[in-house]
Amino acid sequence: MILHPAVLSLMTMSLLAGIMVLLAGAVGVRILFSWNIKSGSELQLSLERQTYLVSTILAYTFVFQILSLFLYIYTADNLHGLFVGAMCAAGTLNVNEYGYPVLLLKIVNFLLAGTWLIVNYADTRGYDYPLIRAKYALLLLIAPLVLFEAYEQYRYFSGLHADIITSCCGALFSQDTRNISGDIAALPARPMAIAFFAAMTATLVSGHLFYWKGRGGWLFSAVSLVAFLVGVASLISFISLYIYELPTHHCPFCCLQEEYGYIGYALYATLLGGAVTGLGTGVLMPWRNRGSMKQVIPQLQRTLTLVTVILYLLFTLIVLYRIKFSALTLGW
């Protein structure tokens, strides 16, 4: 293992997050099976008190979980100089077979943790714990993933040795590479650009409809999720070409470096942030017109919709800016 401060921070963070979700998961199981708001039993009142503490601790845990994605990418990028062949985070993550699965787990947990925070926020605004079961059911889905991520991350970092020869991003994200990253890199630029701008426009239109008319919440959420996936694919397929001003360089990690003004962090933060708020809007739909949530969720969903649209718009504007001022011209 390489005892880099960021590695130690990530390991400590994941250990703490693992312990917290385990403890919270135990309370979650009791809540799922024993919660009865109509009962005045000692168990029920004890669960009501415990849920304040558990929700508060988990909220902080998940904020750290969300931040850990960026720290993980930053760490991988920061360590690339130690490995022969690595030019950026792409090479560091390829040092052993755990690097990319951990990244994928962190992205999934980012989305789930963000969604949980939104559900928790809505639940704590209701006077009758309206989303309590949904909140803890979601936690029980996230908990094994957070634990698995912690384990995989340990295996990844413990398998990092400075004498390992790895591949550079040029090889990993090449159109000729026969794996998923190569397949995405090989997606044709023009259809991908059309798909990207269409997905962003669809999000904007459905968001406008939901924000002003209160209609199409499910559609907006689904479209924003599709836009996220299209955005990631577009980043590798054609946006990266304009950033690097090279017609064959599709790396999604080099843009995190100083050479490119750390533009990757702005792109990923806006895209992932928009995906979380868009997803959260959809997750809240079933409770939109229920009891105490009638006065909370519609307003919260409007805010989430606005945030999603603004973040995706920012992402699109950054992309347009790079396309406009890039020295690269693609012959579409």
Next chain:
Amino acid sequence: MNMISLTNISKSFHVGKASQFVAVNDVSLDIEPGKVTILKGPSGSGKTTLMTLIGCMARPTSGRIVLSGMRAAWMASEEPAGVEITSLPERFLNDIRRRTFGFVFQQFNLLKGISVLENVMLPAYPTGEDHREFAKRAGVLLEQFSIARHASSPVEWLSGGELQRVAIARALINDPSVIIADEPTAHLDTALSREFMTIVGTLKKAGKTILIASHDPIVFDSPLADRVVEMRDGVITSSGPKP
């Protein structure tokens, strides 16, 4: 008007430890609106604990408390009137406590170093109400209790009787429907205790629900008391005739 209904209320301290202590044990009680209810009993009988539970200052170990007929601003319109307070999340509980209950404590618990007027206005600050509005109301209360001339004086300059009136004015600043007083006459002489009961009479006429914990005969033998509930060892030994 809100009736306060207690169902199987218990409160234990140090739960699960050798020192576990049951302060209130399986108490069920209905407190009528607009009436004076006295909780009578020796020290350690559970009166104060029960009142802190009713006043949303603590949560029971088990059981429920319902404020029937109450409609809070944050309740959904189709919800029937009535709030079950023991399950409420903290932010809603604070709102109920501030707007529904006024407290008069045994030691008055006035803050030294700040003026009488500021002491009276203190419970109104967290409600977010306009300062001029509640300052005006505080002035009216000080006039009502004949202590307006002390408005700008620090509370430590006041006599026992004046302190008591300041404490009552403070309890009324948010215009609560329920006044909870815990041994309010414990540190007062006979004359001041009677003066307190006169004020209770005025509040009762104004339609307030009044709950007093006391073992002072001036309080529980008062003709103003509509109901005397006796407690001992955390249980109700006599719930008295309903008014």
